Amino acid sequence: MNAASKPNGELTLRTLAMPGDANAAGDIFGGWVMAQMDLSCGIRAAERARGRVVTAAVKEMAFALPVKIGDTLCIYTDIVKVGRTSMTLKVEAWAQRYLSHVMEKVTDAIFVMVALDSTGKPTPVPAEQ
Numbered sequence: 001m002n003a004a005s006k007p008n009g010e011l012t013l014r015t016l017a018m019p020g021d022a023n024a025a026g027d028i029f030g031g032w033v034m035a036q037m038d039l040s041c042g043i044r045a046a047e048r049a050r051g052r053v054v055t056a057a058v059k060e061m062a063f064a065l066p067v068k069i070g071d072t073l074c075i076y077t078d079i080v081k082v083g084r085t086s087m088t089l090k091v092e093a094w095a096q097r098y099l100s101h102v103m104e105k106v107t108d109a110i111f112v113m114v115a116l117d118s119t120g121k122p123t124p125v126p127a128e129q
Contacts, residue, residue: 005105007094009078012040017071017095028067030107034058037091037109040075045087045113048079049125052116056086061109070098073106080110085122087113 013036021032038055045053067073074094081088093106117123 007074007076007092007103007105009076009090009092010044011074012044012077013073013075015073017067017069017073019069022069026069028069028071028073030063033063033067033073033093033106034061034109036073036075037093037107038111040077041089041091041111041113044077044079044089045115048082048087048128049113049115051123052118053087053113054116055111056114057112059110059112061107063107065095065104065106067093067095067106068098072096072098074103082125084124085115087115087125089113 015036017028021028042053074096076092078090079087080090089111091111092108094103095106096103115123115125
């Protein structure tokens with residue numbers, strides 16, 4: 001990873017790309033990567049909302065590089081906006097290449113998460129502590 005290209009946000013999830021998540025060429029399915037990004041947003045948004053959250057939207061996502069079997073997928077999240085019941089997160093997926101320190105950005109996206117109450121209705125996101 002060069003100095004000009006480094007992850008933005010908080011490291012929220014690290015996981016290993018395994019053969020069961022790949023196609024015949026050894027490339028990890030994009031849907032698996034997206035699922036890890038969604039999971040990361042759920043973790044970060046639930047911490048901020050101090051409660052239940054759901055994914056409301058994912059805005060534009062394009063893959064720049066493949067993730068390969070053995071890579072460690074690192075997901076970084078940054079809460080860029082907090083509305084009344086929603087949060088907007090900028091999410092970056094980086095691959096730490098197998099048995100190396102090389103980090104390459106795979107994709108990024110904007111996720112919108114909504115805080116819910118115990119009945120499943122949108123609820124205000126509490127003020128930061």
